[in-house]
Each structure stands twice: as C-alpha cells, then as structure tokens.
Amino acid sequence: MTLTTGKTRKTGKTGEAGKTGEAGKSGEGGSKRAWISRWEPEDEEFWEREGARVARRNLAFSVLSEHIGFSVWTLWSVMVLFMGPEYGIDAAGKFFLVSMATLVGAVVRVPYTFAVARFGGRNWTVVAASLLLLPTIAAFVVMEPGTSYTTFMVCALLTGVGGGNFASSMTNINSFFPLRKKGWALGLNAGGGNIGVPVMQLAALAVIGAGGGPRLLLGVYIPLVVVSAVCAALFMDNLATVRNDTGAAREAVRDPHTWIMSLLYVGTFGSFIGYSFAFGLVLQTQFGRTPLEAAQVTFLGPLLGSLIRPVGGRLADRYGGARITLWNFTGMAAATGVVVVASERESLALFTAAFIVLFVLSGLGNGSTYKMIPGIFHAKAVRAGLVGEEAARYGRRLSGAAMGLIGAVGALGGLGINLAFREAFRTAGPAGSGTGAFVAFLACYALCFVVTWAVYLRRPATPRPSSAPAAGNEPQRAYAEV
Incomplete structure (x- = not known):
C-alpha cells in the first residue's frame, strides 16, 4: 500500500493516484494518519492481502462516530420527554421541535457527502464529530423551564448536524x-449508527428512572463526542483516490434512478428516523403515558430496527435488494394497517407491538434499499458495455454521488412523518389521535411497493425473434439482482 503523509493531498488525476506523494512517509506509522494513494478493493489479491484489514478498521471507527452522531441528532426526541407542563409547550409544539432537527439533518447531508472527497474521510470525520459539541453544550446551558421556545428551536436545529454524519460516513465506507x-x-455502518437512537433513549430512561434531569444525560454525552473525534483522528484513513466529481453529481441528479431510490428511501429510512423521533411523544399524547412509562418502551423499536439493518443488507447481497425491498414494503403496509386498527380501538398493547414490528421492517428495508444503490449503477455500467474494474469504477463514481442526495431526501421523510403527526394531533381535538397520519403512511408504503415492482422487478416484454436492438440502444433493464 502506497501512502503519503497526513499533510500531503493528491493533486494529480485519478489515474495517477499511485504516483503521488512518494516522498512522504510510507506505511501506517508516524504521528499522523496517512493518505492512502492506491486503493483497489475489486482486486481480490489486494483485498485479501491488505485492503480488508484497513477497510474494517475504518468501518469500526466510522460506526463509532456515526453512532454518536445519531444519538445527538435524536437528542430532542428524549429532551421533550423531560419537558413537563412547567415548560408551557403543547404536543404540537414538541412535534415541531423534533421536526426541525430532522429538517437540518436532511439538508446538511448533501454538503457532508461532498466533504469526504474535499477534506478526506478521516479528516472530515474528526470535524463532523467535533461539531456535535455545539448542540450538546447549547442544550446543557438552556435546558430549564422559562427558556423561550425560540431558544429551544435554535438548539433543536443545531442537533441536525448529527444527521449529516450519516451521509459522510456512508460515502466514505462505500x-x-x-x-x-x-x-x-453499508448495512453494518448504518446499523451501528442507527443504534445510537435507542442508546440515547435507553440513557434517557436510566436518567429519568434515577430521578435525574436532562443536564445529567447531556453530561454523559459531551465526553463521548470528544472520544469519537479523537478515535477518528488516531485510527482512520483518508483515501486519496476519492475526489468530488461534479460531472458525476450532475449525472446522478439527472438519472431517474436517483429519484426513484430517494422515494424508496423515504419509505424505509424516513420511517425509521421519523418514528424514532415521534414514538415516545405519540405514547404520551395519545395514550397518556408518563415520561418514564413512554421511555420504557420507546427504545425497543429503534433498537431492533438498528440491529436488523445489516441483516437487510446481507439478504440483499444474497437475494437481490429489489426483492427484499418489495416484500418489506408489503410487511410495512400490513403493520401500519394493524397500527390504524389499534389506534382506533385505543389498544395500547396492540399499538405498541405493531409499531415495533414497523420499526423492525423499516430497519430491514434500510439495509436492502441502500444495497440497491451501488448495484443499480454497476448494472447500468455493465449494460453499457463496461466490464471489470471499469464497470466497478463507474458504479462507485455514480453511487457515491447519488448517496448523499438519496440520504438527504430519505431523511426528509422523517420530517414529513413528524409534521403529519403534528397536524393529526392538532386537528384531532382534546382526545388526540395519530390515526390520520398512519393512514397517510399506509398510502405511501403502497406507492413504494408499486414503484419497486414496476421499475426493478417487472419482467420486460419479450422481444420478437426478428427484432434486434438498434446500435447504441440500451438493452432492457432488469435490476432484480441489485
């Protein structure tokens, strides 16, 4: 492996990666993490000899950083549990607070995606982790009755930087x-990050159960933010072969598959993050649970959804992401139907069980949909006549450009879910019910099912024997294996 020192950035063309930085110190030693100037993971000999070891080490510390990022991003899903009547904020106001965190987390995913190539995966992970100190310290300072709603809103907006960590981390690990x-x-990286949601909620449960306040919870997380930044600095690497490609970004924006996958990711990840923010508030508002009672079950759905995400990726590797995604949306629609029935009957047990199943399926779908993205662009390269490393390079180039946009749009699904709950509870009157929101979610899952089948699994019409594709025409697409 040819390495350059942490101070030297590759300046030549991509094809010259192996020629740059030769004057720098080679190897992984030294006081600074290195730029890796040669990286060919599709070369099986290179992968087995040295690539796998380096990739897994970077994956491990990427998971740690993303985990803390998700915890901070969902901070206000538990802060609102501490906000009793003395704070003077109703249910609609609390849903709006968590919505703002979701909004910023979605928007910053786009620049975070490009930051990896601009600054290096390791370097940007250090910066992104350090930025998490802003929302945690701000919340520590202001979290008390009498603070204005505007101040709480600003603090909630700041936590959105934690949502950006996902985009940069996934682009880097890809x-x-x-x-x-x-x-x-990608499933392990995302799942390890997603599990930051239930860990934050479990920590809140422990604090509430011990009679502590929100500042105790924040006092635990502030040092963890520092630890994640230091570990990234010490143990991660920059890939000099990764660079921003504005042409690839423009091509990804124009490609219909980018927007189709954005819709599907709204259905899976948007559901996961939206429900993670809203579950505790729904239990409190619709079923009259106390903060402690809500916290005792709130973490279960995000925990199981996070743990199963790598399973979704593994199943997609084996059976094809499109197939797993299709049946996953079927399950999500069925679970949502049960939630609607439970909501109408005011059955807390059935509602909670079905909601947790919905979390599990959203996590499974997160893994399968994200696996589809590089597979789709690689399949396009093959159908265009590219082979081997050339096809793999095209797939990495386009999928890397598309992932940030898809991740951002998917996270906006979480915003939609919380705004839908806000509107449902605002218009439901004193009784309060989220049934109207769940009916809308059911329609969304049905749409995602139809799109997945029509675009990626529907068998193309069999051409007549006498017909032959015109020169230069793209052959019929069949993406069932992606």
Missing part, C-alpha cells in the same frame, strides 16, 4: 469496500 461486500458493510 469507497473502502468492493461491490460484493457493500451490502454487509
């Missing part, structure tokens, strides 16, 4: 692993 390993690696 570059480290070969296509045959992406489903597992």
